[in-house]
Amino acid sequence: RRETAIWAHLVHDNIVTLYGTTEGFGPTTALVSRWFPHGTLSRLITEQGATLTIKSKLKLLHGIASGLYYIHSFSVVHGDITSSNVLVDLKEGEYKACLTDFGLSNVLCGRLKQCPLAIEGSTIVRPGAIRWTAPELVRSCGPPSDVKPTTQNDMYSFGRVMFHLLTLTVPWYDIEDYRVIQKIQNGEDIPRPEISEATSDVTDARWNHIEQCWSIDPSARPCALTSMNFLVGELDALKQDVSS
Structure with missing residues (x-):
């Protein structure tokens, strides 16, 4: 597959x-990578989020x-940037994020031939979880059309991951997927959380960056x-706070 070839050439x-x-693990070809015992970022947030430092x-x-x-x-x-598609490594006592699951990756000069999100009755077809998906990829029923993938789609999803990690809350955690679709199509977005101990990591600057995404x-x-x-600026500011 083209996506496998793309992933194989990424070294970072x-x-x-x-x-x-490899074959033999089901009807489709299996991709082989190293094992990450600490699992996904989503799992880390669920199991250890309350103890993670800023x-x-x-x-x-x-x-x-x-x-x-x-x-x-x-x-x-x-x-398909979501907290579940980021694996967590532990290196020299610090967590490190690693992007995975490039099954939906695309070269920009090409086009995504399937409809990014189609709503047909109760069936949702989408390349990524709706809670993380950029609004321009959410559309109503209609004939499939080519959609050119963009880096801006990824950056919108990055903002969702940033929200999840800083607030320890899944985007739109309290509503069903179909309601998320309705809110996105109506131009609504997630409001800034109430200030509390759980959201103290959401400073004005960080929230502004999330909203820009x-x-x-x-x-x-x-x-x-x-x-x-x-x-980098946020991390440097932490160092200055410690040294002052």
């Missing part, structure tokens, strides 16, 4: 290395942004390099 500290493919959270987010910057520099779009206008969203630089 924040990208899961694809070792190859430094650990910012470093994880920087790793995700770094991985996105790398693939975007090759005109590759991931297409969620801009309705894709061209207004930050690129991965901008997010990397923002997170």
